[in-house]
Amino acid sequence: MGVPTDRKYLKSHEWHKLDGDVCTIGITQFAADELTDITFVELPDSGKEISAGDSFGVVESVKSTSDLYTGVSGTVTEVNDKLGDEPELVNNDAFEGGWMIKIKVSDAGELEKLLDAAAYEAQLDG
Amino acid sequence: MEKTALHSTHKRLGARLIDFGGWEMPVMYRGIADEHHHTRTVSSIFDVSHMGRLYFKGNDAEKLLDRVCTRNIAKLKVGRSGYSHVCNERGGVIDDVIISRFEDKLLMVCNASNREKMLAHLNAQSADMKVKIDDQTKGTVMMAVQGPATMELFANALEKSPIKIGDMGRYGFVTGSYMGVNFSIFRSGYTGEDGVEAVVSNMVGVLVWDRLTADGGDKRPTVKPAGLGARDTLRLEAGMPLYGHELNEDIDPLSAGCGWCVDLEKEFLGVEALRKIKEDGPRRKITGLVLDGKRIARQGSKILSGDTEIGEVTSGTMSPTLEQSIAMGFVDAEHSEIDKTLTIDIRGTKVDAKVVPLPFYKRAK
Numbered sequence: 001m002g003v004p005t006d007r008k009y010l011k012s013h014e015w016h017k018l019d020g021d022v023c024t025i026g027i028t029q030f031a032a033d034e035l036t037d038i039t040f041v042e043l044p045d046s047g048k049e050i051s052a053g054d055s056f057g058v059v060e061s062v063k064s065t066s067d068l069y070t071g072v073s074g075t076v077t078e079v080n081d082k083l084g085d086e087p088e089l090v091n092n093d094a095f096e097g098g099w100m101i102k103i104k105v106s107d108a109g110e111l112e113k114l115l116d117a118a119a120y121e122a123q124l125d126g
Numbered sequence: 127m128e129k130t131a132l133h134s135t136h137k138r139l140g141a142r143l144i145d146f147g148g149w150e151m152p153v154m155y156r157g158i159a160d161e162h163h164h165t166r167t168v169s170s171i172f173d174v175s176h177m178g179r180l181y182f183k184g185n186d187a188e189k190l191l192d193r194v195c196t197r198n199i200a201k202l203k204v205g206r207s208g209y210s211h212v213c214n215e216r217g218g219v220i221d222d223v224i225i226s227r228f229e230d231k232l233l234m235v236c237n238a239s240n241r242e243k244m245l246a247h248l249n250a251q252s253a254d255m256k257v258k259i260d261d262q263t264k265g266t267v268m269m270a271v272q273g274p275a276t277m278e279l280f281a282n283a284l285e286k287s288p289i290k291i292g293d294m295g296r297y298g299f300v301t302g303s304y305m306g307v308n309f310s311i312f313r314s315g316y317t318g319e320d321g322v323e324a325v326v327s328n329m330v331g332v333l334v335w336d337r338l339t340a341d342g343g344d345k346r347p348t349v350k351p352a353g354l355g356a357r358d359t360l361r362l363e364a365g366m367p368l369y370g371h372e373l374n375e376d377i378d379p380l381s382a383g384c385g386w387c388v389d390l391e392k393e394f395l396g397v398e399a400l401r402k403i404k405e406d407g408p409r410r411k412i413t414g415l416v417l418d419g420k421r422i423a424r425q426g427s428k429i430l431s432g433d434t435e436i437g438e439v440t441s442g443t444m445s446p447t448l449e450q451s452i453a454m455g456f457v458d459a460e461h462s463e464i465d466k467t468l469t470i471d472i473r474g475t476k477v478d479a480k481v482v483p484l485p486f487y488k489r490a491k
Contacts, residue, residue, distance in 0.1 A: 036142075036355060037159045039444035040420035058473075060422050062158045062359060062443055065473070091157075 003028060003121055004095055008114035010071045011123060015095065018111055023072050023103045027059065029094040030124060035061035038087045041068075043079040043101055050076065052110050056101060059090070072110045074103040130175035131267050131328035135335055139351055147239030149176035152353040161352035162359050162446040165317055166489075169273035170352035171338055178241035179262045179325065180248070182232040186255035191225060191232055194251055194395055196379055196388040202227045207297045207312055209387050211379045212236075212244070213396030217403060218375035219382070220247060222367065224314060226299055233310075235268075237369045251395070267331025271338065272321035272360075274489070275347045280311075280322055283338055291322065316357065318364025318487055359443050362452065365414060365485030371425055371440040372412060372454060381408035381456065383484065410437060410456040414486060415468065415479040417451035420444065423470045423477070429455055430469040430476075436461045439470060445486060452486050453479065 003009070007017035013031030017024045032038065040060040050056050055067040056076070079101050083089060090098035105111075115123070128149045136143060141152035152173065154161060164170050182190065191199040197210035207226040211219050221240040226233040236244045241263065248259055271280060281291060287304055291311055294300055299312040307330045315321040326334060338349045358368070365383075367373050372382055378396075379388050380403050390401055417423060422442050429437035442453035453470065461468065466481045 036154060037157055039422065042421070058421075060420065060444070062446075063153075063355060065422060065424060 003030075003117045005117040008071065008111050008116060009120035010069055010114060011120075012069050014069055014071065016071050016111060016114060018105070018108060021105055021108065022077060023074070023105045023111070024099050025056075025068075025070055025072075025101050025103065026099040027068065027090065027094055028120070032091045032094040032098065035059065035064065035066065035091075037062045038090045041083040041087050041090065041100065043083070044076050046076050046078060048076045050074065050103065068100065070101075070103065071114045072103060072105050073107060074105040076101050077104050078102040128176070128264075130173055131331055132173045132175060132269075132335055135332060136173065136351075141351070141353060144354070146354055147176060147237065149238055151176055152351070154353040154355045155351045158353070158355035158359060159446045161350070161356035164350050165273045165319060165352055165356060165360055166447055167274065168347045169271060169276040169279055169321070169349045170356070171335060171349050172270040172272065172352050172354075172357055173267070173335075174270050174323065175263075175267045175331070176238040177263075177268060178234070178236040178238060178244065179266060179268065180234045180236065180241075180245070181260040181262055182234070182257055183230065183260065184255075184257040186252070186257045187232050190248065190252045190255050190257050191234070192392065192394060194248065195223070195225060196394060196396070196400070197225065198389040198392050199225055199227075199232070204229055205298055205300070207299055207314055209384075211373075211384060211387060212247070213379065213394070213400070214375055215396055215399065216375075217378040217380075217396040217399030219369070219373040219377055219379060220244065220375060222369055222373055222384075224312075226310075226312065228301060240369060265328065266325050267328055267334075268323060268325045269331065269335060269338075270315050270317075270321065270323045271349060272315045272317040272319045273349075274319060276319070276321040276349075279338070279347065279349055296320075316364075316366060317360035318366070318485065319360075319489055358441075359446055362441050362443050362454065363445050363447055363485065363487035365454070365487075367412070368441060377456070378403055378408070380404055381410055381412065383412040408459060411459050411462045412440075412484070413437070413455055413457040413462045414482045414484040415439075415453045415455060415470070416448075416482050416486075417442075417453060417470060418478040420451055421472045421475065421477055422451050423453040423455075423472055423479070427453075427455075427473075428471045429457055429479075430471060431461050432469075436468070447487050454484070457481075
């Protein structure tokens with residue numbers, strides 16, 4: 001398996017990939033697999049301010065409803081509109097095409113507090 | 127945790143396993159929606175060996191079942207099965223079961239999570255009776271094969287055997303022994319599709335599963351495995367109650383829309399309470415709801431009319447067949463009329479929902 005090492009993670013399975021001062025957030029393939037068939041993703045509007053630890057949306061699957069959390073603070077600049085019609089993108093391509101939101105981060109240092117790939121994987125086994 | 131005889135088969139197939147009523151069971155193999163669609167269009171096989179299988183022998187077997195069941199068991203003919211509830215004194219549902227009458231015995235199939243409770247109840251109720259209760263749950267495999275192609279595929283699989291299932295009507299069953307193996311095949315199920323449920327010994331069950339799921343080649347439809355996830359979405363579309371959701375010890379069969387399996391003319395445990403409910407009319411009724419949008423209402427979500435709470439959701443899902451968010455719940459009787467628009471509070475978000483007739487899905491005849 002192996003999760004991408006170019007990003008940081010929350011225990012609640014969101015990945016955060018920083019590019020300049022914009023951070024893209026999605027959920028891991030492990031989480032998508034656990035949720036099974038994802039039927040709906042509710043995302044915030046662009047322009048919304050969110051803080052680290054906030055819930056920024058909801059993911060619905062056949063079996064459950066789960067909140068989505070951000071590990072960084074900032075302003076939402078873009079959401080993945082494709083997920084409206086194709087929520088299954090999250091199941092099929094969680095780390096790329098299934099991305100959820102982009103945030104202009106207010107403090108890139110917050111990323112340092114998140115788990116790296118190895119730490120994220122390690123706690124999956126525990 | 128208990129394991130069925132098919133446990134290693136599920137592992138080999140890469141199923142995701144979960145704890146279900148104390149049994150480690152497959153929730154899915156390929157994906158819930160995929161397994162759901164295959165059941166609606168072709169045929170799927172489900173391991174339901176976790177369900178309780180209790181056999182009753184002795185002079186008082188029928189008397190015991192007529193004491194505890196809402197259905198009239200004396201009227202159940204040999205070779206026939208019937209759905210029934212078992213109620214407490216208040217008319218609440220202890221479990222929902224299927225009773226089948228063999229030549230020399232009766233069978234109760236009950237929910238896995240209620241098996242021990244049911245055994246205790248039956249033992250208490252039969253203290254003065256001559257009846258032997260034989261729990262065969264762990265010695266046999268039970269498989270449900272469901273979907274429009276099932277009867278043909280099953281007949282093909284049995285074509286070199288003397289077992290004939292062609293004439294069996296809905297809720298009929300055949301039983302016998304072939305090459306020293308006892309089997310029973312019931313034309314019943316929990317998906318809203320035609321199909322069968324088969325009980326055989328553990329060892330043979332594993333072989334039957336492999337035989338039925340063997341790839342028939344390009345030209346022939348194939349029975350594919352399906353898990354409890356698809357079983358739940360299928361039964362919900364078919365408007366069938368699930369114990370712990372639409373049924374529990376505080377819900378009566380009449381409110382749950384199962385009055386058709388209750389014979390108020392006979393005496394049984396809970397009948398007086400049920401006669402009273404029948405006379406007064408149920409306060410709340412099981413109600414089908416189609417939601418606006420794609421959010422899913424889960425068990426426990428409140429149902430509102432205006433700002434007034436008038437009910438609660440018992441099950442909800444994104445219907446793979448209808449591609450709509452559907453739910454069942456109990457709604458105050460005066461608000462449960464068809465086409466009425468209600469509101470469901472999904473974790474703080476108010477969503478409109480229209481009352482629709484159950485079931486949500488009905489197969490073409």
